[in-house]
Amino acid sequence: MATDDHELNIRQRLSGLSRLPLLRGARVAGEADRLEQQLERLMADTSDEAIWESVELARHPDRPYTLDYVQRMLDDWTELHGDRGRNDDGALVTGLGALEGRTVVLIGHQKGRDVKERLERQFGMPYPEGYVKAVRVMEIAERFGFPVLSLIDTPGAYPGVVAEQHGQGGAIARSQAAMARLTVPTVACIIGEGGSGGAVAIGVSDKVLMQENAIYSVITPEGCAAILWRDAGEAKKAAAAFKPDARHCLELGVIDEIVAEPRGGAHKDHDEAARLLKESLVEALDELDGASGEDLRRRRRAKFRGMGVFA
Amino acid sequence: MAEARIDVQVEHRHAPPPADRKHPNTCPKCGSHFRDDELDAALWVCTNCGHHFPMRARKRIDWYADPGSFVEEAVDVRSDDPLGFFDLRPYVERLAEAELNTGLGDAIVIGQASIDDHAVELAVMDFTFMGGSMGSAVGEKFSRACDAALERSTPLVTVTSSGGARMQEGILSLMQLPKTVCAVEDLHDAHVPMLTVMAHPTTAGVLASFASLGDVTIAEPGALIAFTGPRVVQQTTREKLPEDFGLAEQNLRFGHLDAIVPRPEQREYLAKLLRLFRSRRGD
Numbered sequence: 001m002a003t004d005d006h007e008l009n010i011r012q013r014l015s016g017l018s019r020l021p022l023l024r025g026a027r028v029a030g031e032a033d034r035l036e037q038q039l040e041r042l043m044a045d046t047s048d049e050a051i052w053e054s055v056e057l058a059r060h061p062d063r064p065y066t067l068d069y070v071q072r073m074l075d076d077w078t079e080l081h082g083d084r085g086r087n088d089d090g091a092l093v094t095g096l097g098a099l100e101g102r103t104v105v106l107i108g109h110q111k112g113r114d115v116k117e118r119l120e121r122q123f124g125m126p127y128p129e130g131y132v133k134a135v136r137v138m139e140i141a142e143r144f145g146f147p148v149l150s151l152i153d154t155p156g157a158y159p160g161v162v163a164e165q166h167g168q169g170g171a172i173a174r175s176q177a178a179m180a181r182l183t184v185p186t187v188a189c190i191i192g193e194g195g196s197g198g199a200v201a202i203g204v205s206d207k208v209l210m211q212e213n214a215i216y217s218v219i220t221p222e223g224c225a226a227i228l229w230r231d232a233g234e235a236k237k238a239a240a241a242f243k244p245d246a247r248h249c250l251e252l253g254v255i256d257e258i259v260a261e262p263r264g265g266a267h268k269d270h271d272e273a274a275r276l277l278k279e280s281l282v283e284a285l286d287e288l289d290g291a292s293g294e295d296l297r298r299r300r301r302a303k304f305r306g307m308g309v310f311a
Numbered sequence: 312m313a314e315a316r317i318d319v320q321v322e323h324r325h326a327p328p329p330a331d332r333k334h335p336n337t338c339p340k341c342g343s344h345f346r347d348d349e350l351d352a353a354l355w356v357c358t359n360c361g362h363h364f365p366m367r368a369r370k371r372i373d374w375y376a377d378p379g380s381f382v383e384e385a386v387d388v389r390s391d392d393p394l395g396f397f398d399l400r401p402y403v404e405r406l407a408e409a410e411l412n413t414g415l416g417d418a419i420v421i422g423q424a425s426i427d428d429h430a431v432e433l434a435v436m437d438f439t440f441m442g443g444s445m446g447s448a449v450g451e452k453f454s455r456a457c458d459a460a461l462e463r464s465t466p467l468v469t470v471t472s473s474g475g476a477r478m479q480e481g482i483l484s485l486m487q488l489p490k491t492v493c494a495v496e497d498l499h500d501a502h503v504p505m506l507t508v509m510a511h512p513t514t515a516g517v518l519a520s521f522a523s524l525g526d527v528t529i530a531e532p533g534a535l536i537a538f539t540g541p542r543v544v545q546q547t548t549r550e551k552l553p554e555d556f557g558l559a560e561q562n563l564r565f566g567h568l569d570a571i572v573p574r575p576e577q578r579e580y581l582a583k584l585l586r587l588f589r590s591r592r593g594d
Binding site for chain 2: 068079157159160161163164165166167168169170172173174176177179180181196197200201203204216217218219224227228229238240242243244246249252254300301304305307308311
């Protein structure tokens with residue numbers, strides 16, 4: 001069929017475009033025009049300047065946060081508080097809502113808008129209690145067959161004394177493990193900063209999307225610069241070296257799709273940003289429809305177990 | 312004849328604490344000094360105060376495994392350089408240097424062995440290879456160790472020692488967290504036991520992934536076990552750190568470990584657990 005040929009053609013152009021083995025594992029889903037959009041993004045500017053611009057946009061103080069999207073995308077939003085053990089972590093919100101009539105469990109990092117809220121929400125850096133809460137609501141999703149949506153936006157898990165005493169590392173590991181066990185459809189989107197373990201803790205999903213100006217990285221540019229360049233001021237150089245931008249994440253097969261933002265960045269138009277995100281989330285869920293729970297889990301694990309480049 | 316020598320002291324604004332450059336065989340706790348062969352015979356534990364020196368992966372395997380039982384696997388797996396990463400030096404150069412210095416392909420050694428006649432799969436990390444950092448090769452080898460354990464239905468014994476994910480591989484090193492987690496979940500599903508020994512240091516990405524998912528988790532005395540190490544916590548939060556912050560002893564007190572087991576007792580401890588898990592249910 002003509003559209004198939006077109007799609008094939010684009011796929012071929014896509015794989016020819018990138019130096020192997022970089023494209024290994026990269027999947028570009030969707031019908032032809034979406035593929036074409038992805039292609040455009042792959043060919044977009046990836047200079048060091050463009051990468052740094054992503055870093056700045058991902059952290060823009062007016063960028064929409066999880067609850068800004070929830071408000072615009074979900075009906076009947078009902079936040080569920082607390083980990084049932086110790087605390088309610090403000091940096092990670094969880095709840096139930098309806099996405100186009102379909103009940104979903106939503107998990108997302110939440111930053112604050114003003115100084116007071118920023119402190120309350122620990123600048124979007126969860127304590128272990130946040131991840132325990134996430135696992136608790138995943139259990140609800142599993143019990144009732146609700147899809148799990150994750151919105152990722154954190155500089156990283158909270159690096160403090162109490163967070164360590166309460167088992168930050170183990171909590172992050174167990175949240176990933178819980179996601180690897182789910183037999184319901186799961187979709188994640190990085191909507192700002194995808195900072196290290198604190199981000200991937202809720203990102204072990206069937207489909208991982210990423211907004212075009214978001215970043216996803218193993219360490220902050222400043223942290224990397226401080227360690228490898230021994231100077232946090234070299235953050236720009238570090239970012240250029242480890243390439244946390246969406247295009248490179250797509251190329252490396254770490255994400256499945258790039259979600260468009262309004263011109264100039266998501267902060268320019270929250271409504272439009274939410275519309276575009278919702279559209280991608282719904283499409284991603286539709287694509288997962290029909291697969292059995294066992295298949296979803298098996299494919300999810302196979303996908304993550306295939307990640308990495310080695311000889 | 313005494314050599315003419317001038318002692319010059321330079322004052323730095325950020326002077327490192329004095330005398331922190333001790334010989335590696337000098338015990339940092341009690342100052343006792345040992346020859347290599349003395350420490351080797353004592354399993355790299357200070358015979359005076361019990362301080363645990365770092366133990367190389369192959370040495371540890373020799374100590375745990377029944378003589379001649381270890382058969383190494385995935386020897387040829389090497390990290391690639393997907394980003395063409397270059398900080399002050401190219402990543403490929405750092406890799407080559409680490410391999411030359413350590414005689415290892417990467418920061419983990421895997422293979423089958425037996426401990427006290429119980430067949431096991433071993434996955435032992437080595438901190439001397441780029442700080443035990445986890446990149447694609449470490450993730451892949453650990454993942455293969457899980458597969459090998461699953462295939463033969465033999466328990467997996469893993470020893471962790473790592474500074475975390477390997478920054479030079481960028482986002483792909485972060486993806487080794489979910490990768491190894493998924494590998495462990497496959498193991499759990501098949502009712503194959505995983506026993507974890509946390510050695511100094513077990514931090515960041517490795518603690519936040521497979522290291523924390525063992526059925527039984529023990530640690531060596533004094534090992535640093537933390538998602539964020541004391542220096543970074545101090546710098547970021549300016550909090551006052553408790554004296555044993557992040558150490559195995561604190562982790563035991565807060566419920567994150569099953570036990571702290573001194574190195575000389577670990578072999579017998581593992582053998583006991585392997586006996587107990589022998590009567591586990593099948594698939």
